[in-house]
Amino acid sequence: MAGTDIPGADEYDVTVTIDETEVRRLLGVEPADVDSADELTFAKNVFVPLTTACRYTCTYCTYFDAPGEASLLSPEEVRDILRTGADAGCTEALFTFGDDPDDRYARIHDQLADWGHDSIHTYLREVCDIALDEGLLPHSNPGDQTREQMEVVADVNASMGVMLETTADVDAHAGPRVKNPGQRLATIRTAGELGVPFTTGILVGIGEDWRDRAESLLAIREMHERYGHVQEVIVQNVVPNERSSYDRPSVETMRRVVAMARACLPEEVSVQVPPNLSPTRELLDCGVDDLGGVSPVTDDHINPEYEWPALRELEDIADEAGVPLRERLPVYRRYLPEEVGGDGDDQWVSETILDAIGSDGAAGNRYRSVLST
Numbered sequence: 001m002a003g004t005d006i007p008g009a010d011e012y013d014v015t016v017t018i019d020e021t022e023v024r025r026l027l028g029v030e031p032a033d034v035d036s037a038d039e040l041t042f043a044k045n046v047f048v049p050l051t052t053a054c055r056y057t058c059t060y061c062t063y064f065d066a067p068g069e070a071s072l073l074s075p076e077e078v079r080d081i082l083r084t085g086a087d088a089g090c091t092e093a094l095f096t097f098g099d100d101p102d103d104r105y106a107r108i109h110d111q112l113a114d115w116g117h118d119s120i121h122t123y124l125r126e127v128c129d130i131a132l133d134e135g136l137l138p139h140s141n142p143g144d145q146t147r148e149q150m151e152v153v154a155d156v157n158a159s160m161g162v163m164l165e166t167t168a169d170v171d172a173h174a175g176p177r178v179k180n181p182g183q184r185l186a187t188i189r190t191a192g193e194l195g196v197p198f199t200t201g202i203l204v205g206i207g208e209d210w211r212d213r214a215e216s217l218l219a220i221r222e223m224h225e226r227y228g229h230v231q232e233v234i235v236q237n238v239v240p241n242e243r244s245s246y247d248r249p250s251v252e253t254m255r256r257v258v259a260m261a262r263a264c265l266p267e268e269v270s271v272q273v274p275p276n277l278s279p280t281r282e283l284l285d286c287g288v289d290d291l292g293g294v295s296p297v298t299d300d301h302i303n304p305e306y307e308w309p310a311l312r313e314l315e316d317i318a319d320e321a322g323v324p325l326r327e328r329l330p331v332y333r334r335y336l337p338e339e340v341g342g343d344g345d346d347q348w349v350s351e352t353i354l355d356a357i358g359s360d361g362a363a364g365n366r367y368r369s370v371l372s373t
């Protein structure tokens with residue numbers, strides 16, 4: 001079957017060839033069919049919600065605010081948050097915020113103009129520089145990006161991300177301004193073309209069916225086969241919040257989807273579940289090997305009702321699974337050269353990021369000590 005079945009694929013000129021035999025194989029995968037990981041990794045991050053303005057209105061999301069309510073964190077506010085994170089030993093500055101926030105929100109546009117910017121991306125570049133200056137490696141997920149937008153920020157990020165969510169046409173993305181699977185795949189493809197180490201994933205329980213899950217994972221795999229840039233795939237279960245009442249997928253469902261992800265993706269691509277949202281302990285034997293970014297200092301601003309577990313709890317989780325817990329950077333080792341402690345061959349990250357990791361002083365020492373464990 002051709003990828004033209006994916007909504008928006010034609011419009012964004014994305015070709016994904018979904019192999020029917022592979023779909024069927026994945027639909028038959030059981031947790032017992034996959035191996036458990038031999039370690040569990042996580043990153044320590046500080047979450048910087050640059051703005052709650054967003055061009056979309058996903059029905060599962062409690063993050064976005066209406067025009068009029070949303071504003072932009074100032075460079076000073078951003079620096080304060082980052083400093084708290086650096087002081088707490090974080091290595092990652094997570095910039096995740098509404099998709100194209102300057103699109104419909106006059107106030108965001110005005111704030112950007114006041115600070116000398118004509119787009120959110122040039123502002124994002126400025127705050128990524130602040131993060132590097134404060135001793136943190138940026139990982140930005142600004143939602144969908146054009147090639148021009150991503151080019152503005154690629155060299156000041158250690159890695160970037162966007163959730164595919166799903167290749168299906170679901171009601172959760174219905175309405176006048178919606179996420180479009182073709183556009184999201186185009187964003188993932190752009191990252192590959194630009195050589196940006198990338199995080200993506202699927203959101204489970206938003207109206208997609210089993211076949212959609214298999215197709216979504218296969219589409220991600222195809223992008224990775226083409227470019228080699230997918231470092232991890234998040235298998236995230238939807239959670240209810242004050243705005244929406246989506247049912248959490250059952251533990252049994254999550255066990256099967258995680259196993260399906262593991263059986264679909266090549267070994268080097270990590271399978272991540274968020275420990276604040278998922279029934280993590282019950283997923284560990286289904287191939288999970290990463291717990292994502294966990295923050296000792298900030299909330300998960302996207303799902304603020306769900307607190308981050310403490311480091312102690314992550315250790316318990318790993319103990320229970322009988323595997324070591326290892327801290328990692330926001331960029332995986334295989335994308336970093338040996339000279340800074342990675343095990344990669346090709347040049348993936350920019351000189352700016354390499355210089356930060358290789359630098360003298362507290363931040364560089366901290367990055368290299370994380371890399372060497």
Ligand SMILES: O=c1nc2n(C[C@H](O)[C@H](O)[C@H](O)CO)c3cc(O)ccc3cc-2c(=O)[nH]1
Nearest residue numbers: 043141160161162163199292293300302330
């Ligand atoms: O705290 C969160 N971190 C989220 N992260 C952060 C992620 O756990 C880490 O930043 C990466 O593992 C890199 O270390 C995302 C990153 C992406 O690139 C794409 C999606 C997400 C989703 C979340 C999320 O919902 N909450």
Ligand SMILES: C[C@H]1O[C@@H](n2cnc3c(N)ncnc32)[C@H](O)[C@@H]1O
Nearest residue numbers: 060061062163203236237238239302
């Ligand atoms: C950053 C990511 O957070 C996820 N996201 C947004 N809202 C929810 C929710 N209610 N439950 C779980 N994940 C959610 C989306 O997958 C988005 O891409």
Ligand code: SF4
Nearest residue numbers: 054056057058061098
């Ligand atoms: S999930 Fe992201 S794109 Fe969707 S409404 Fe929330 S902030 Fe916007």
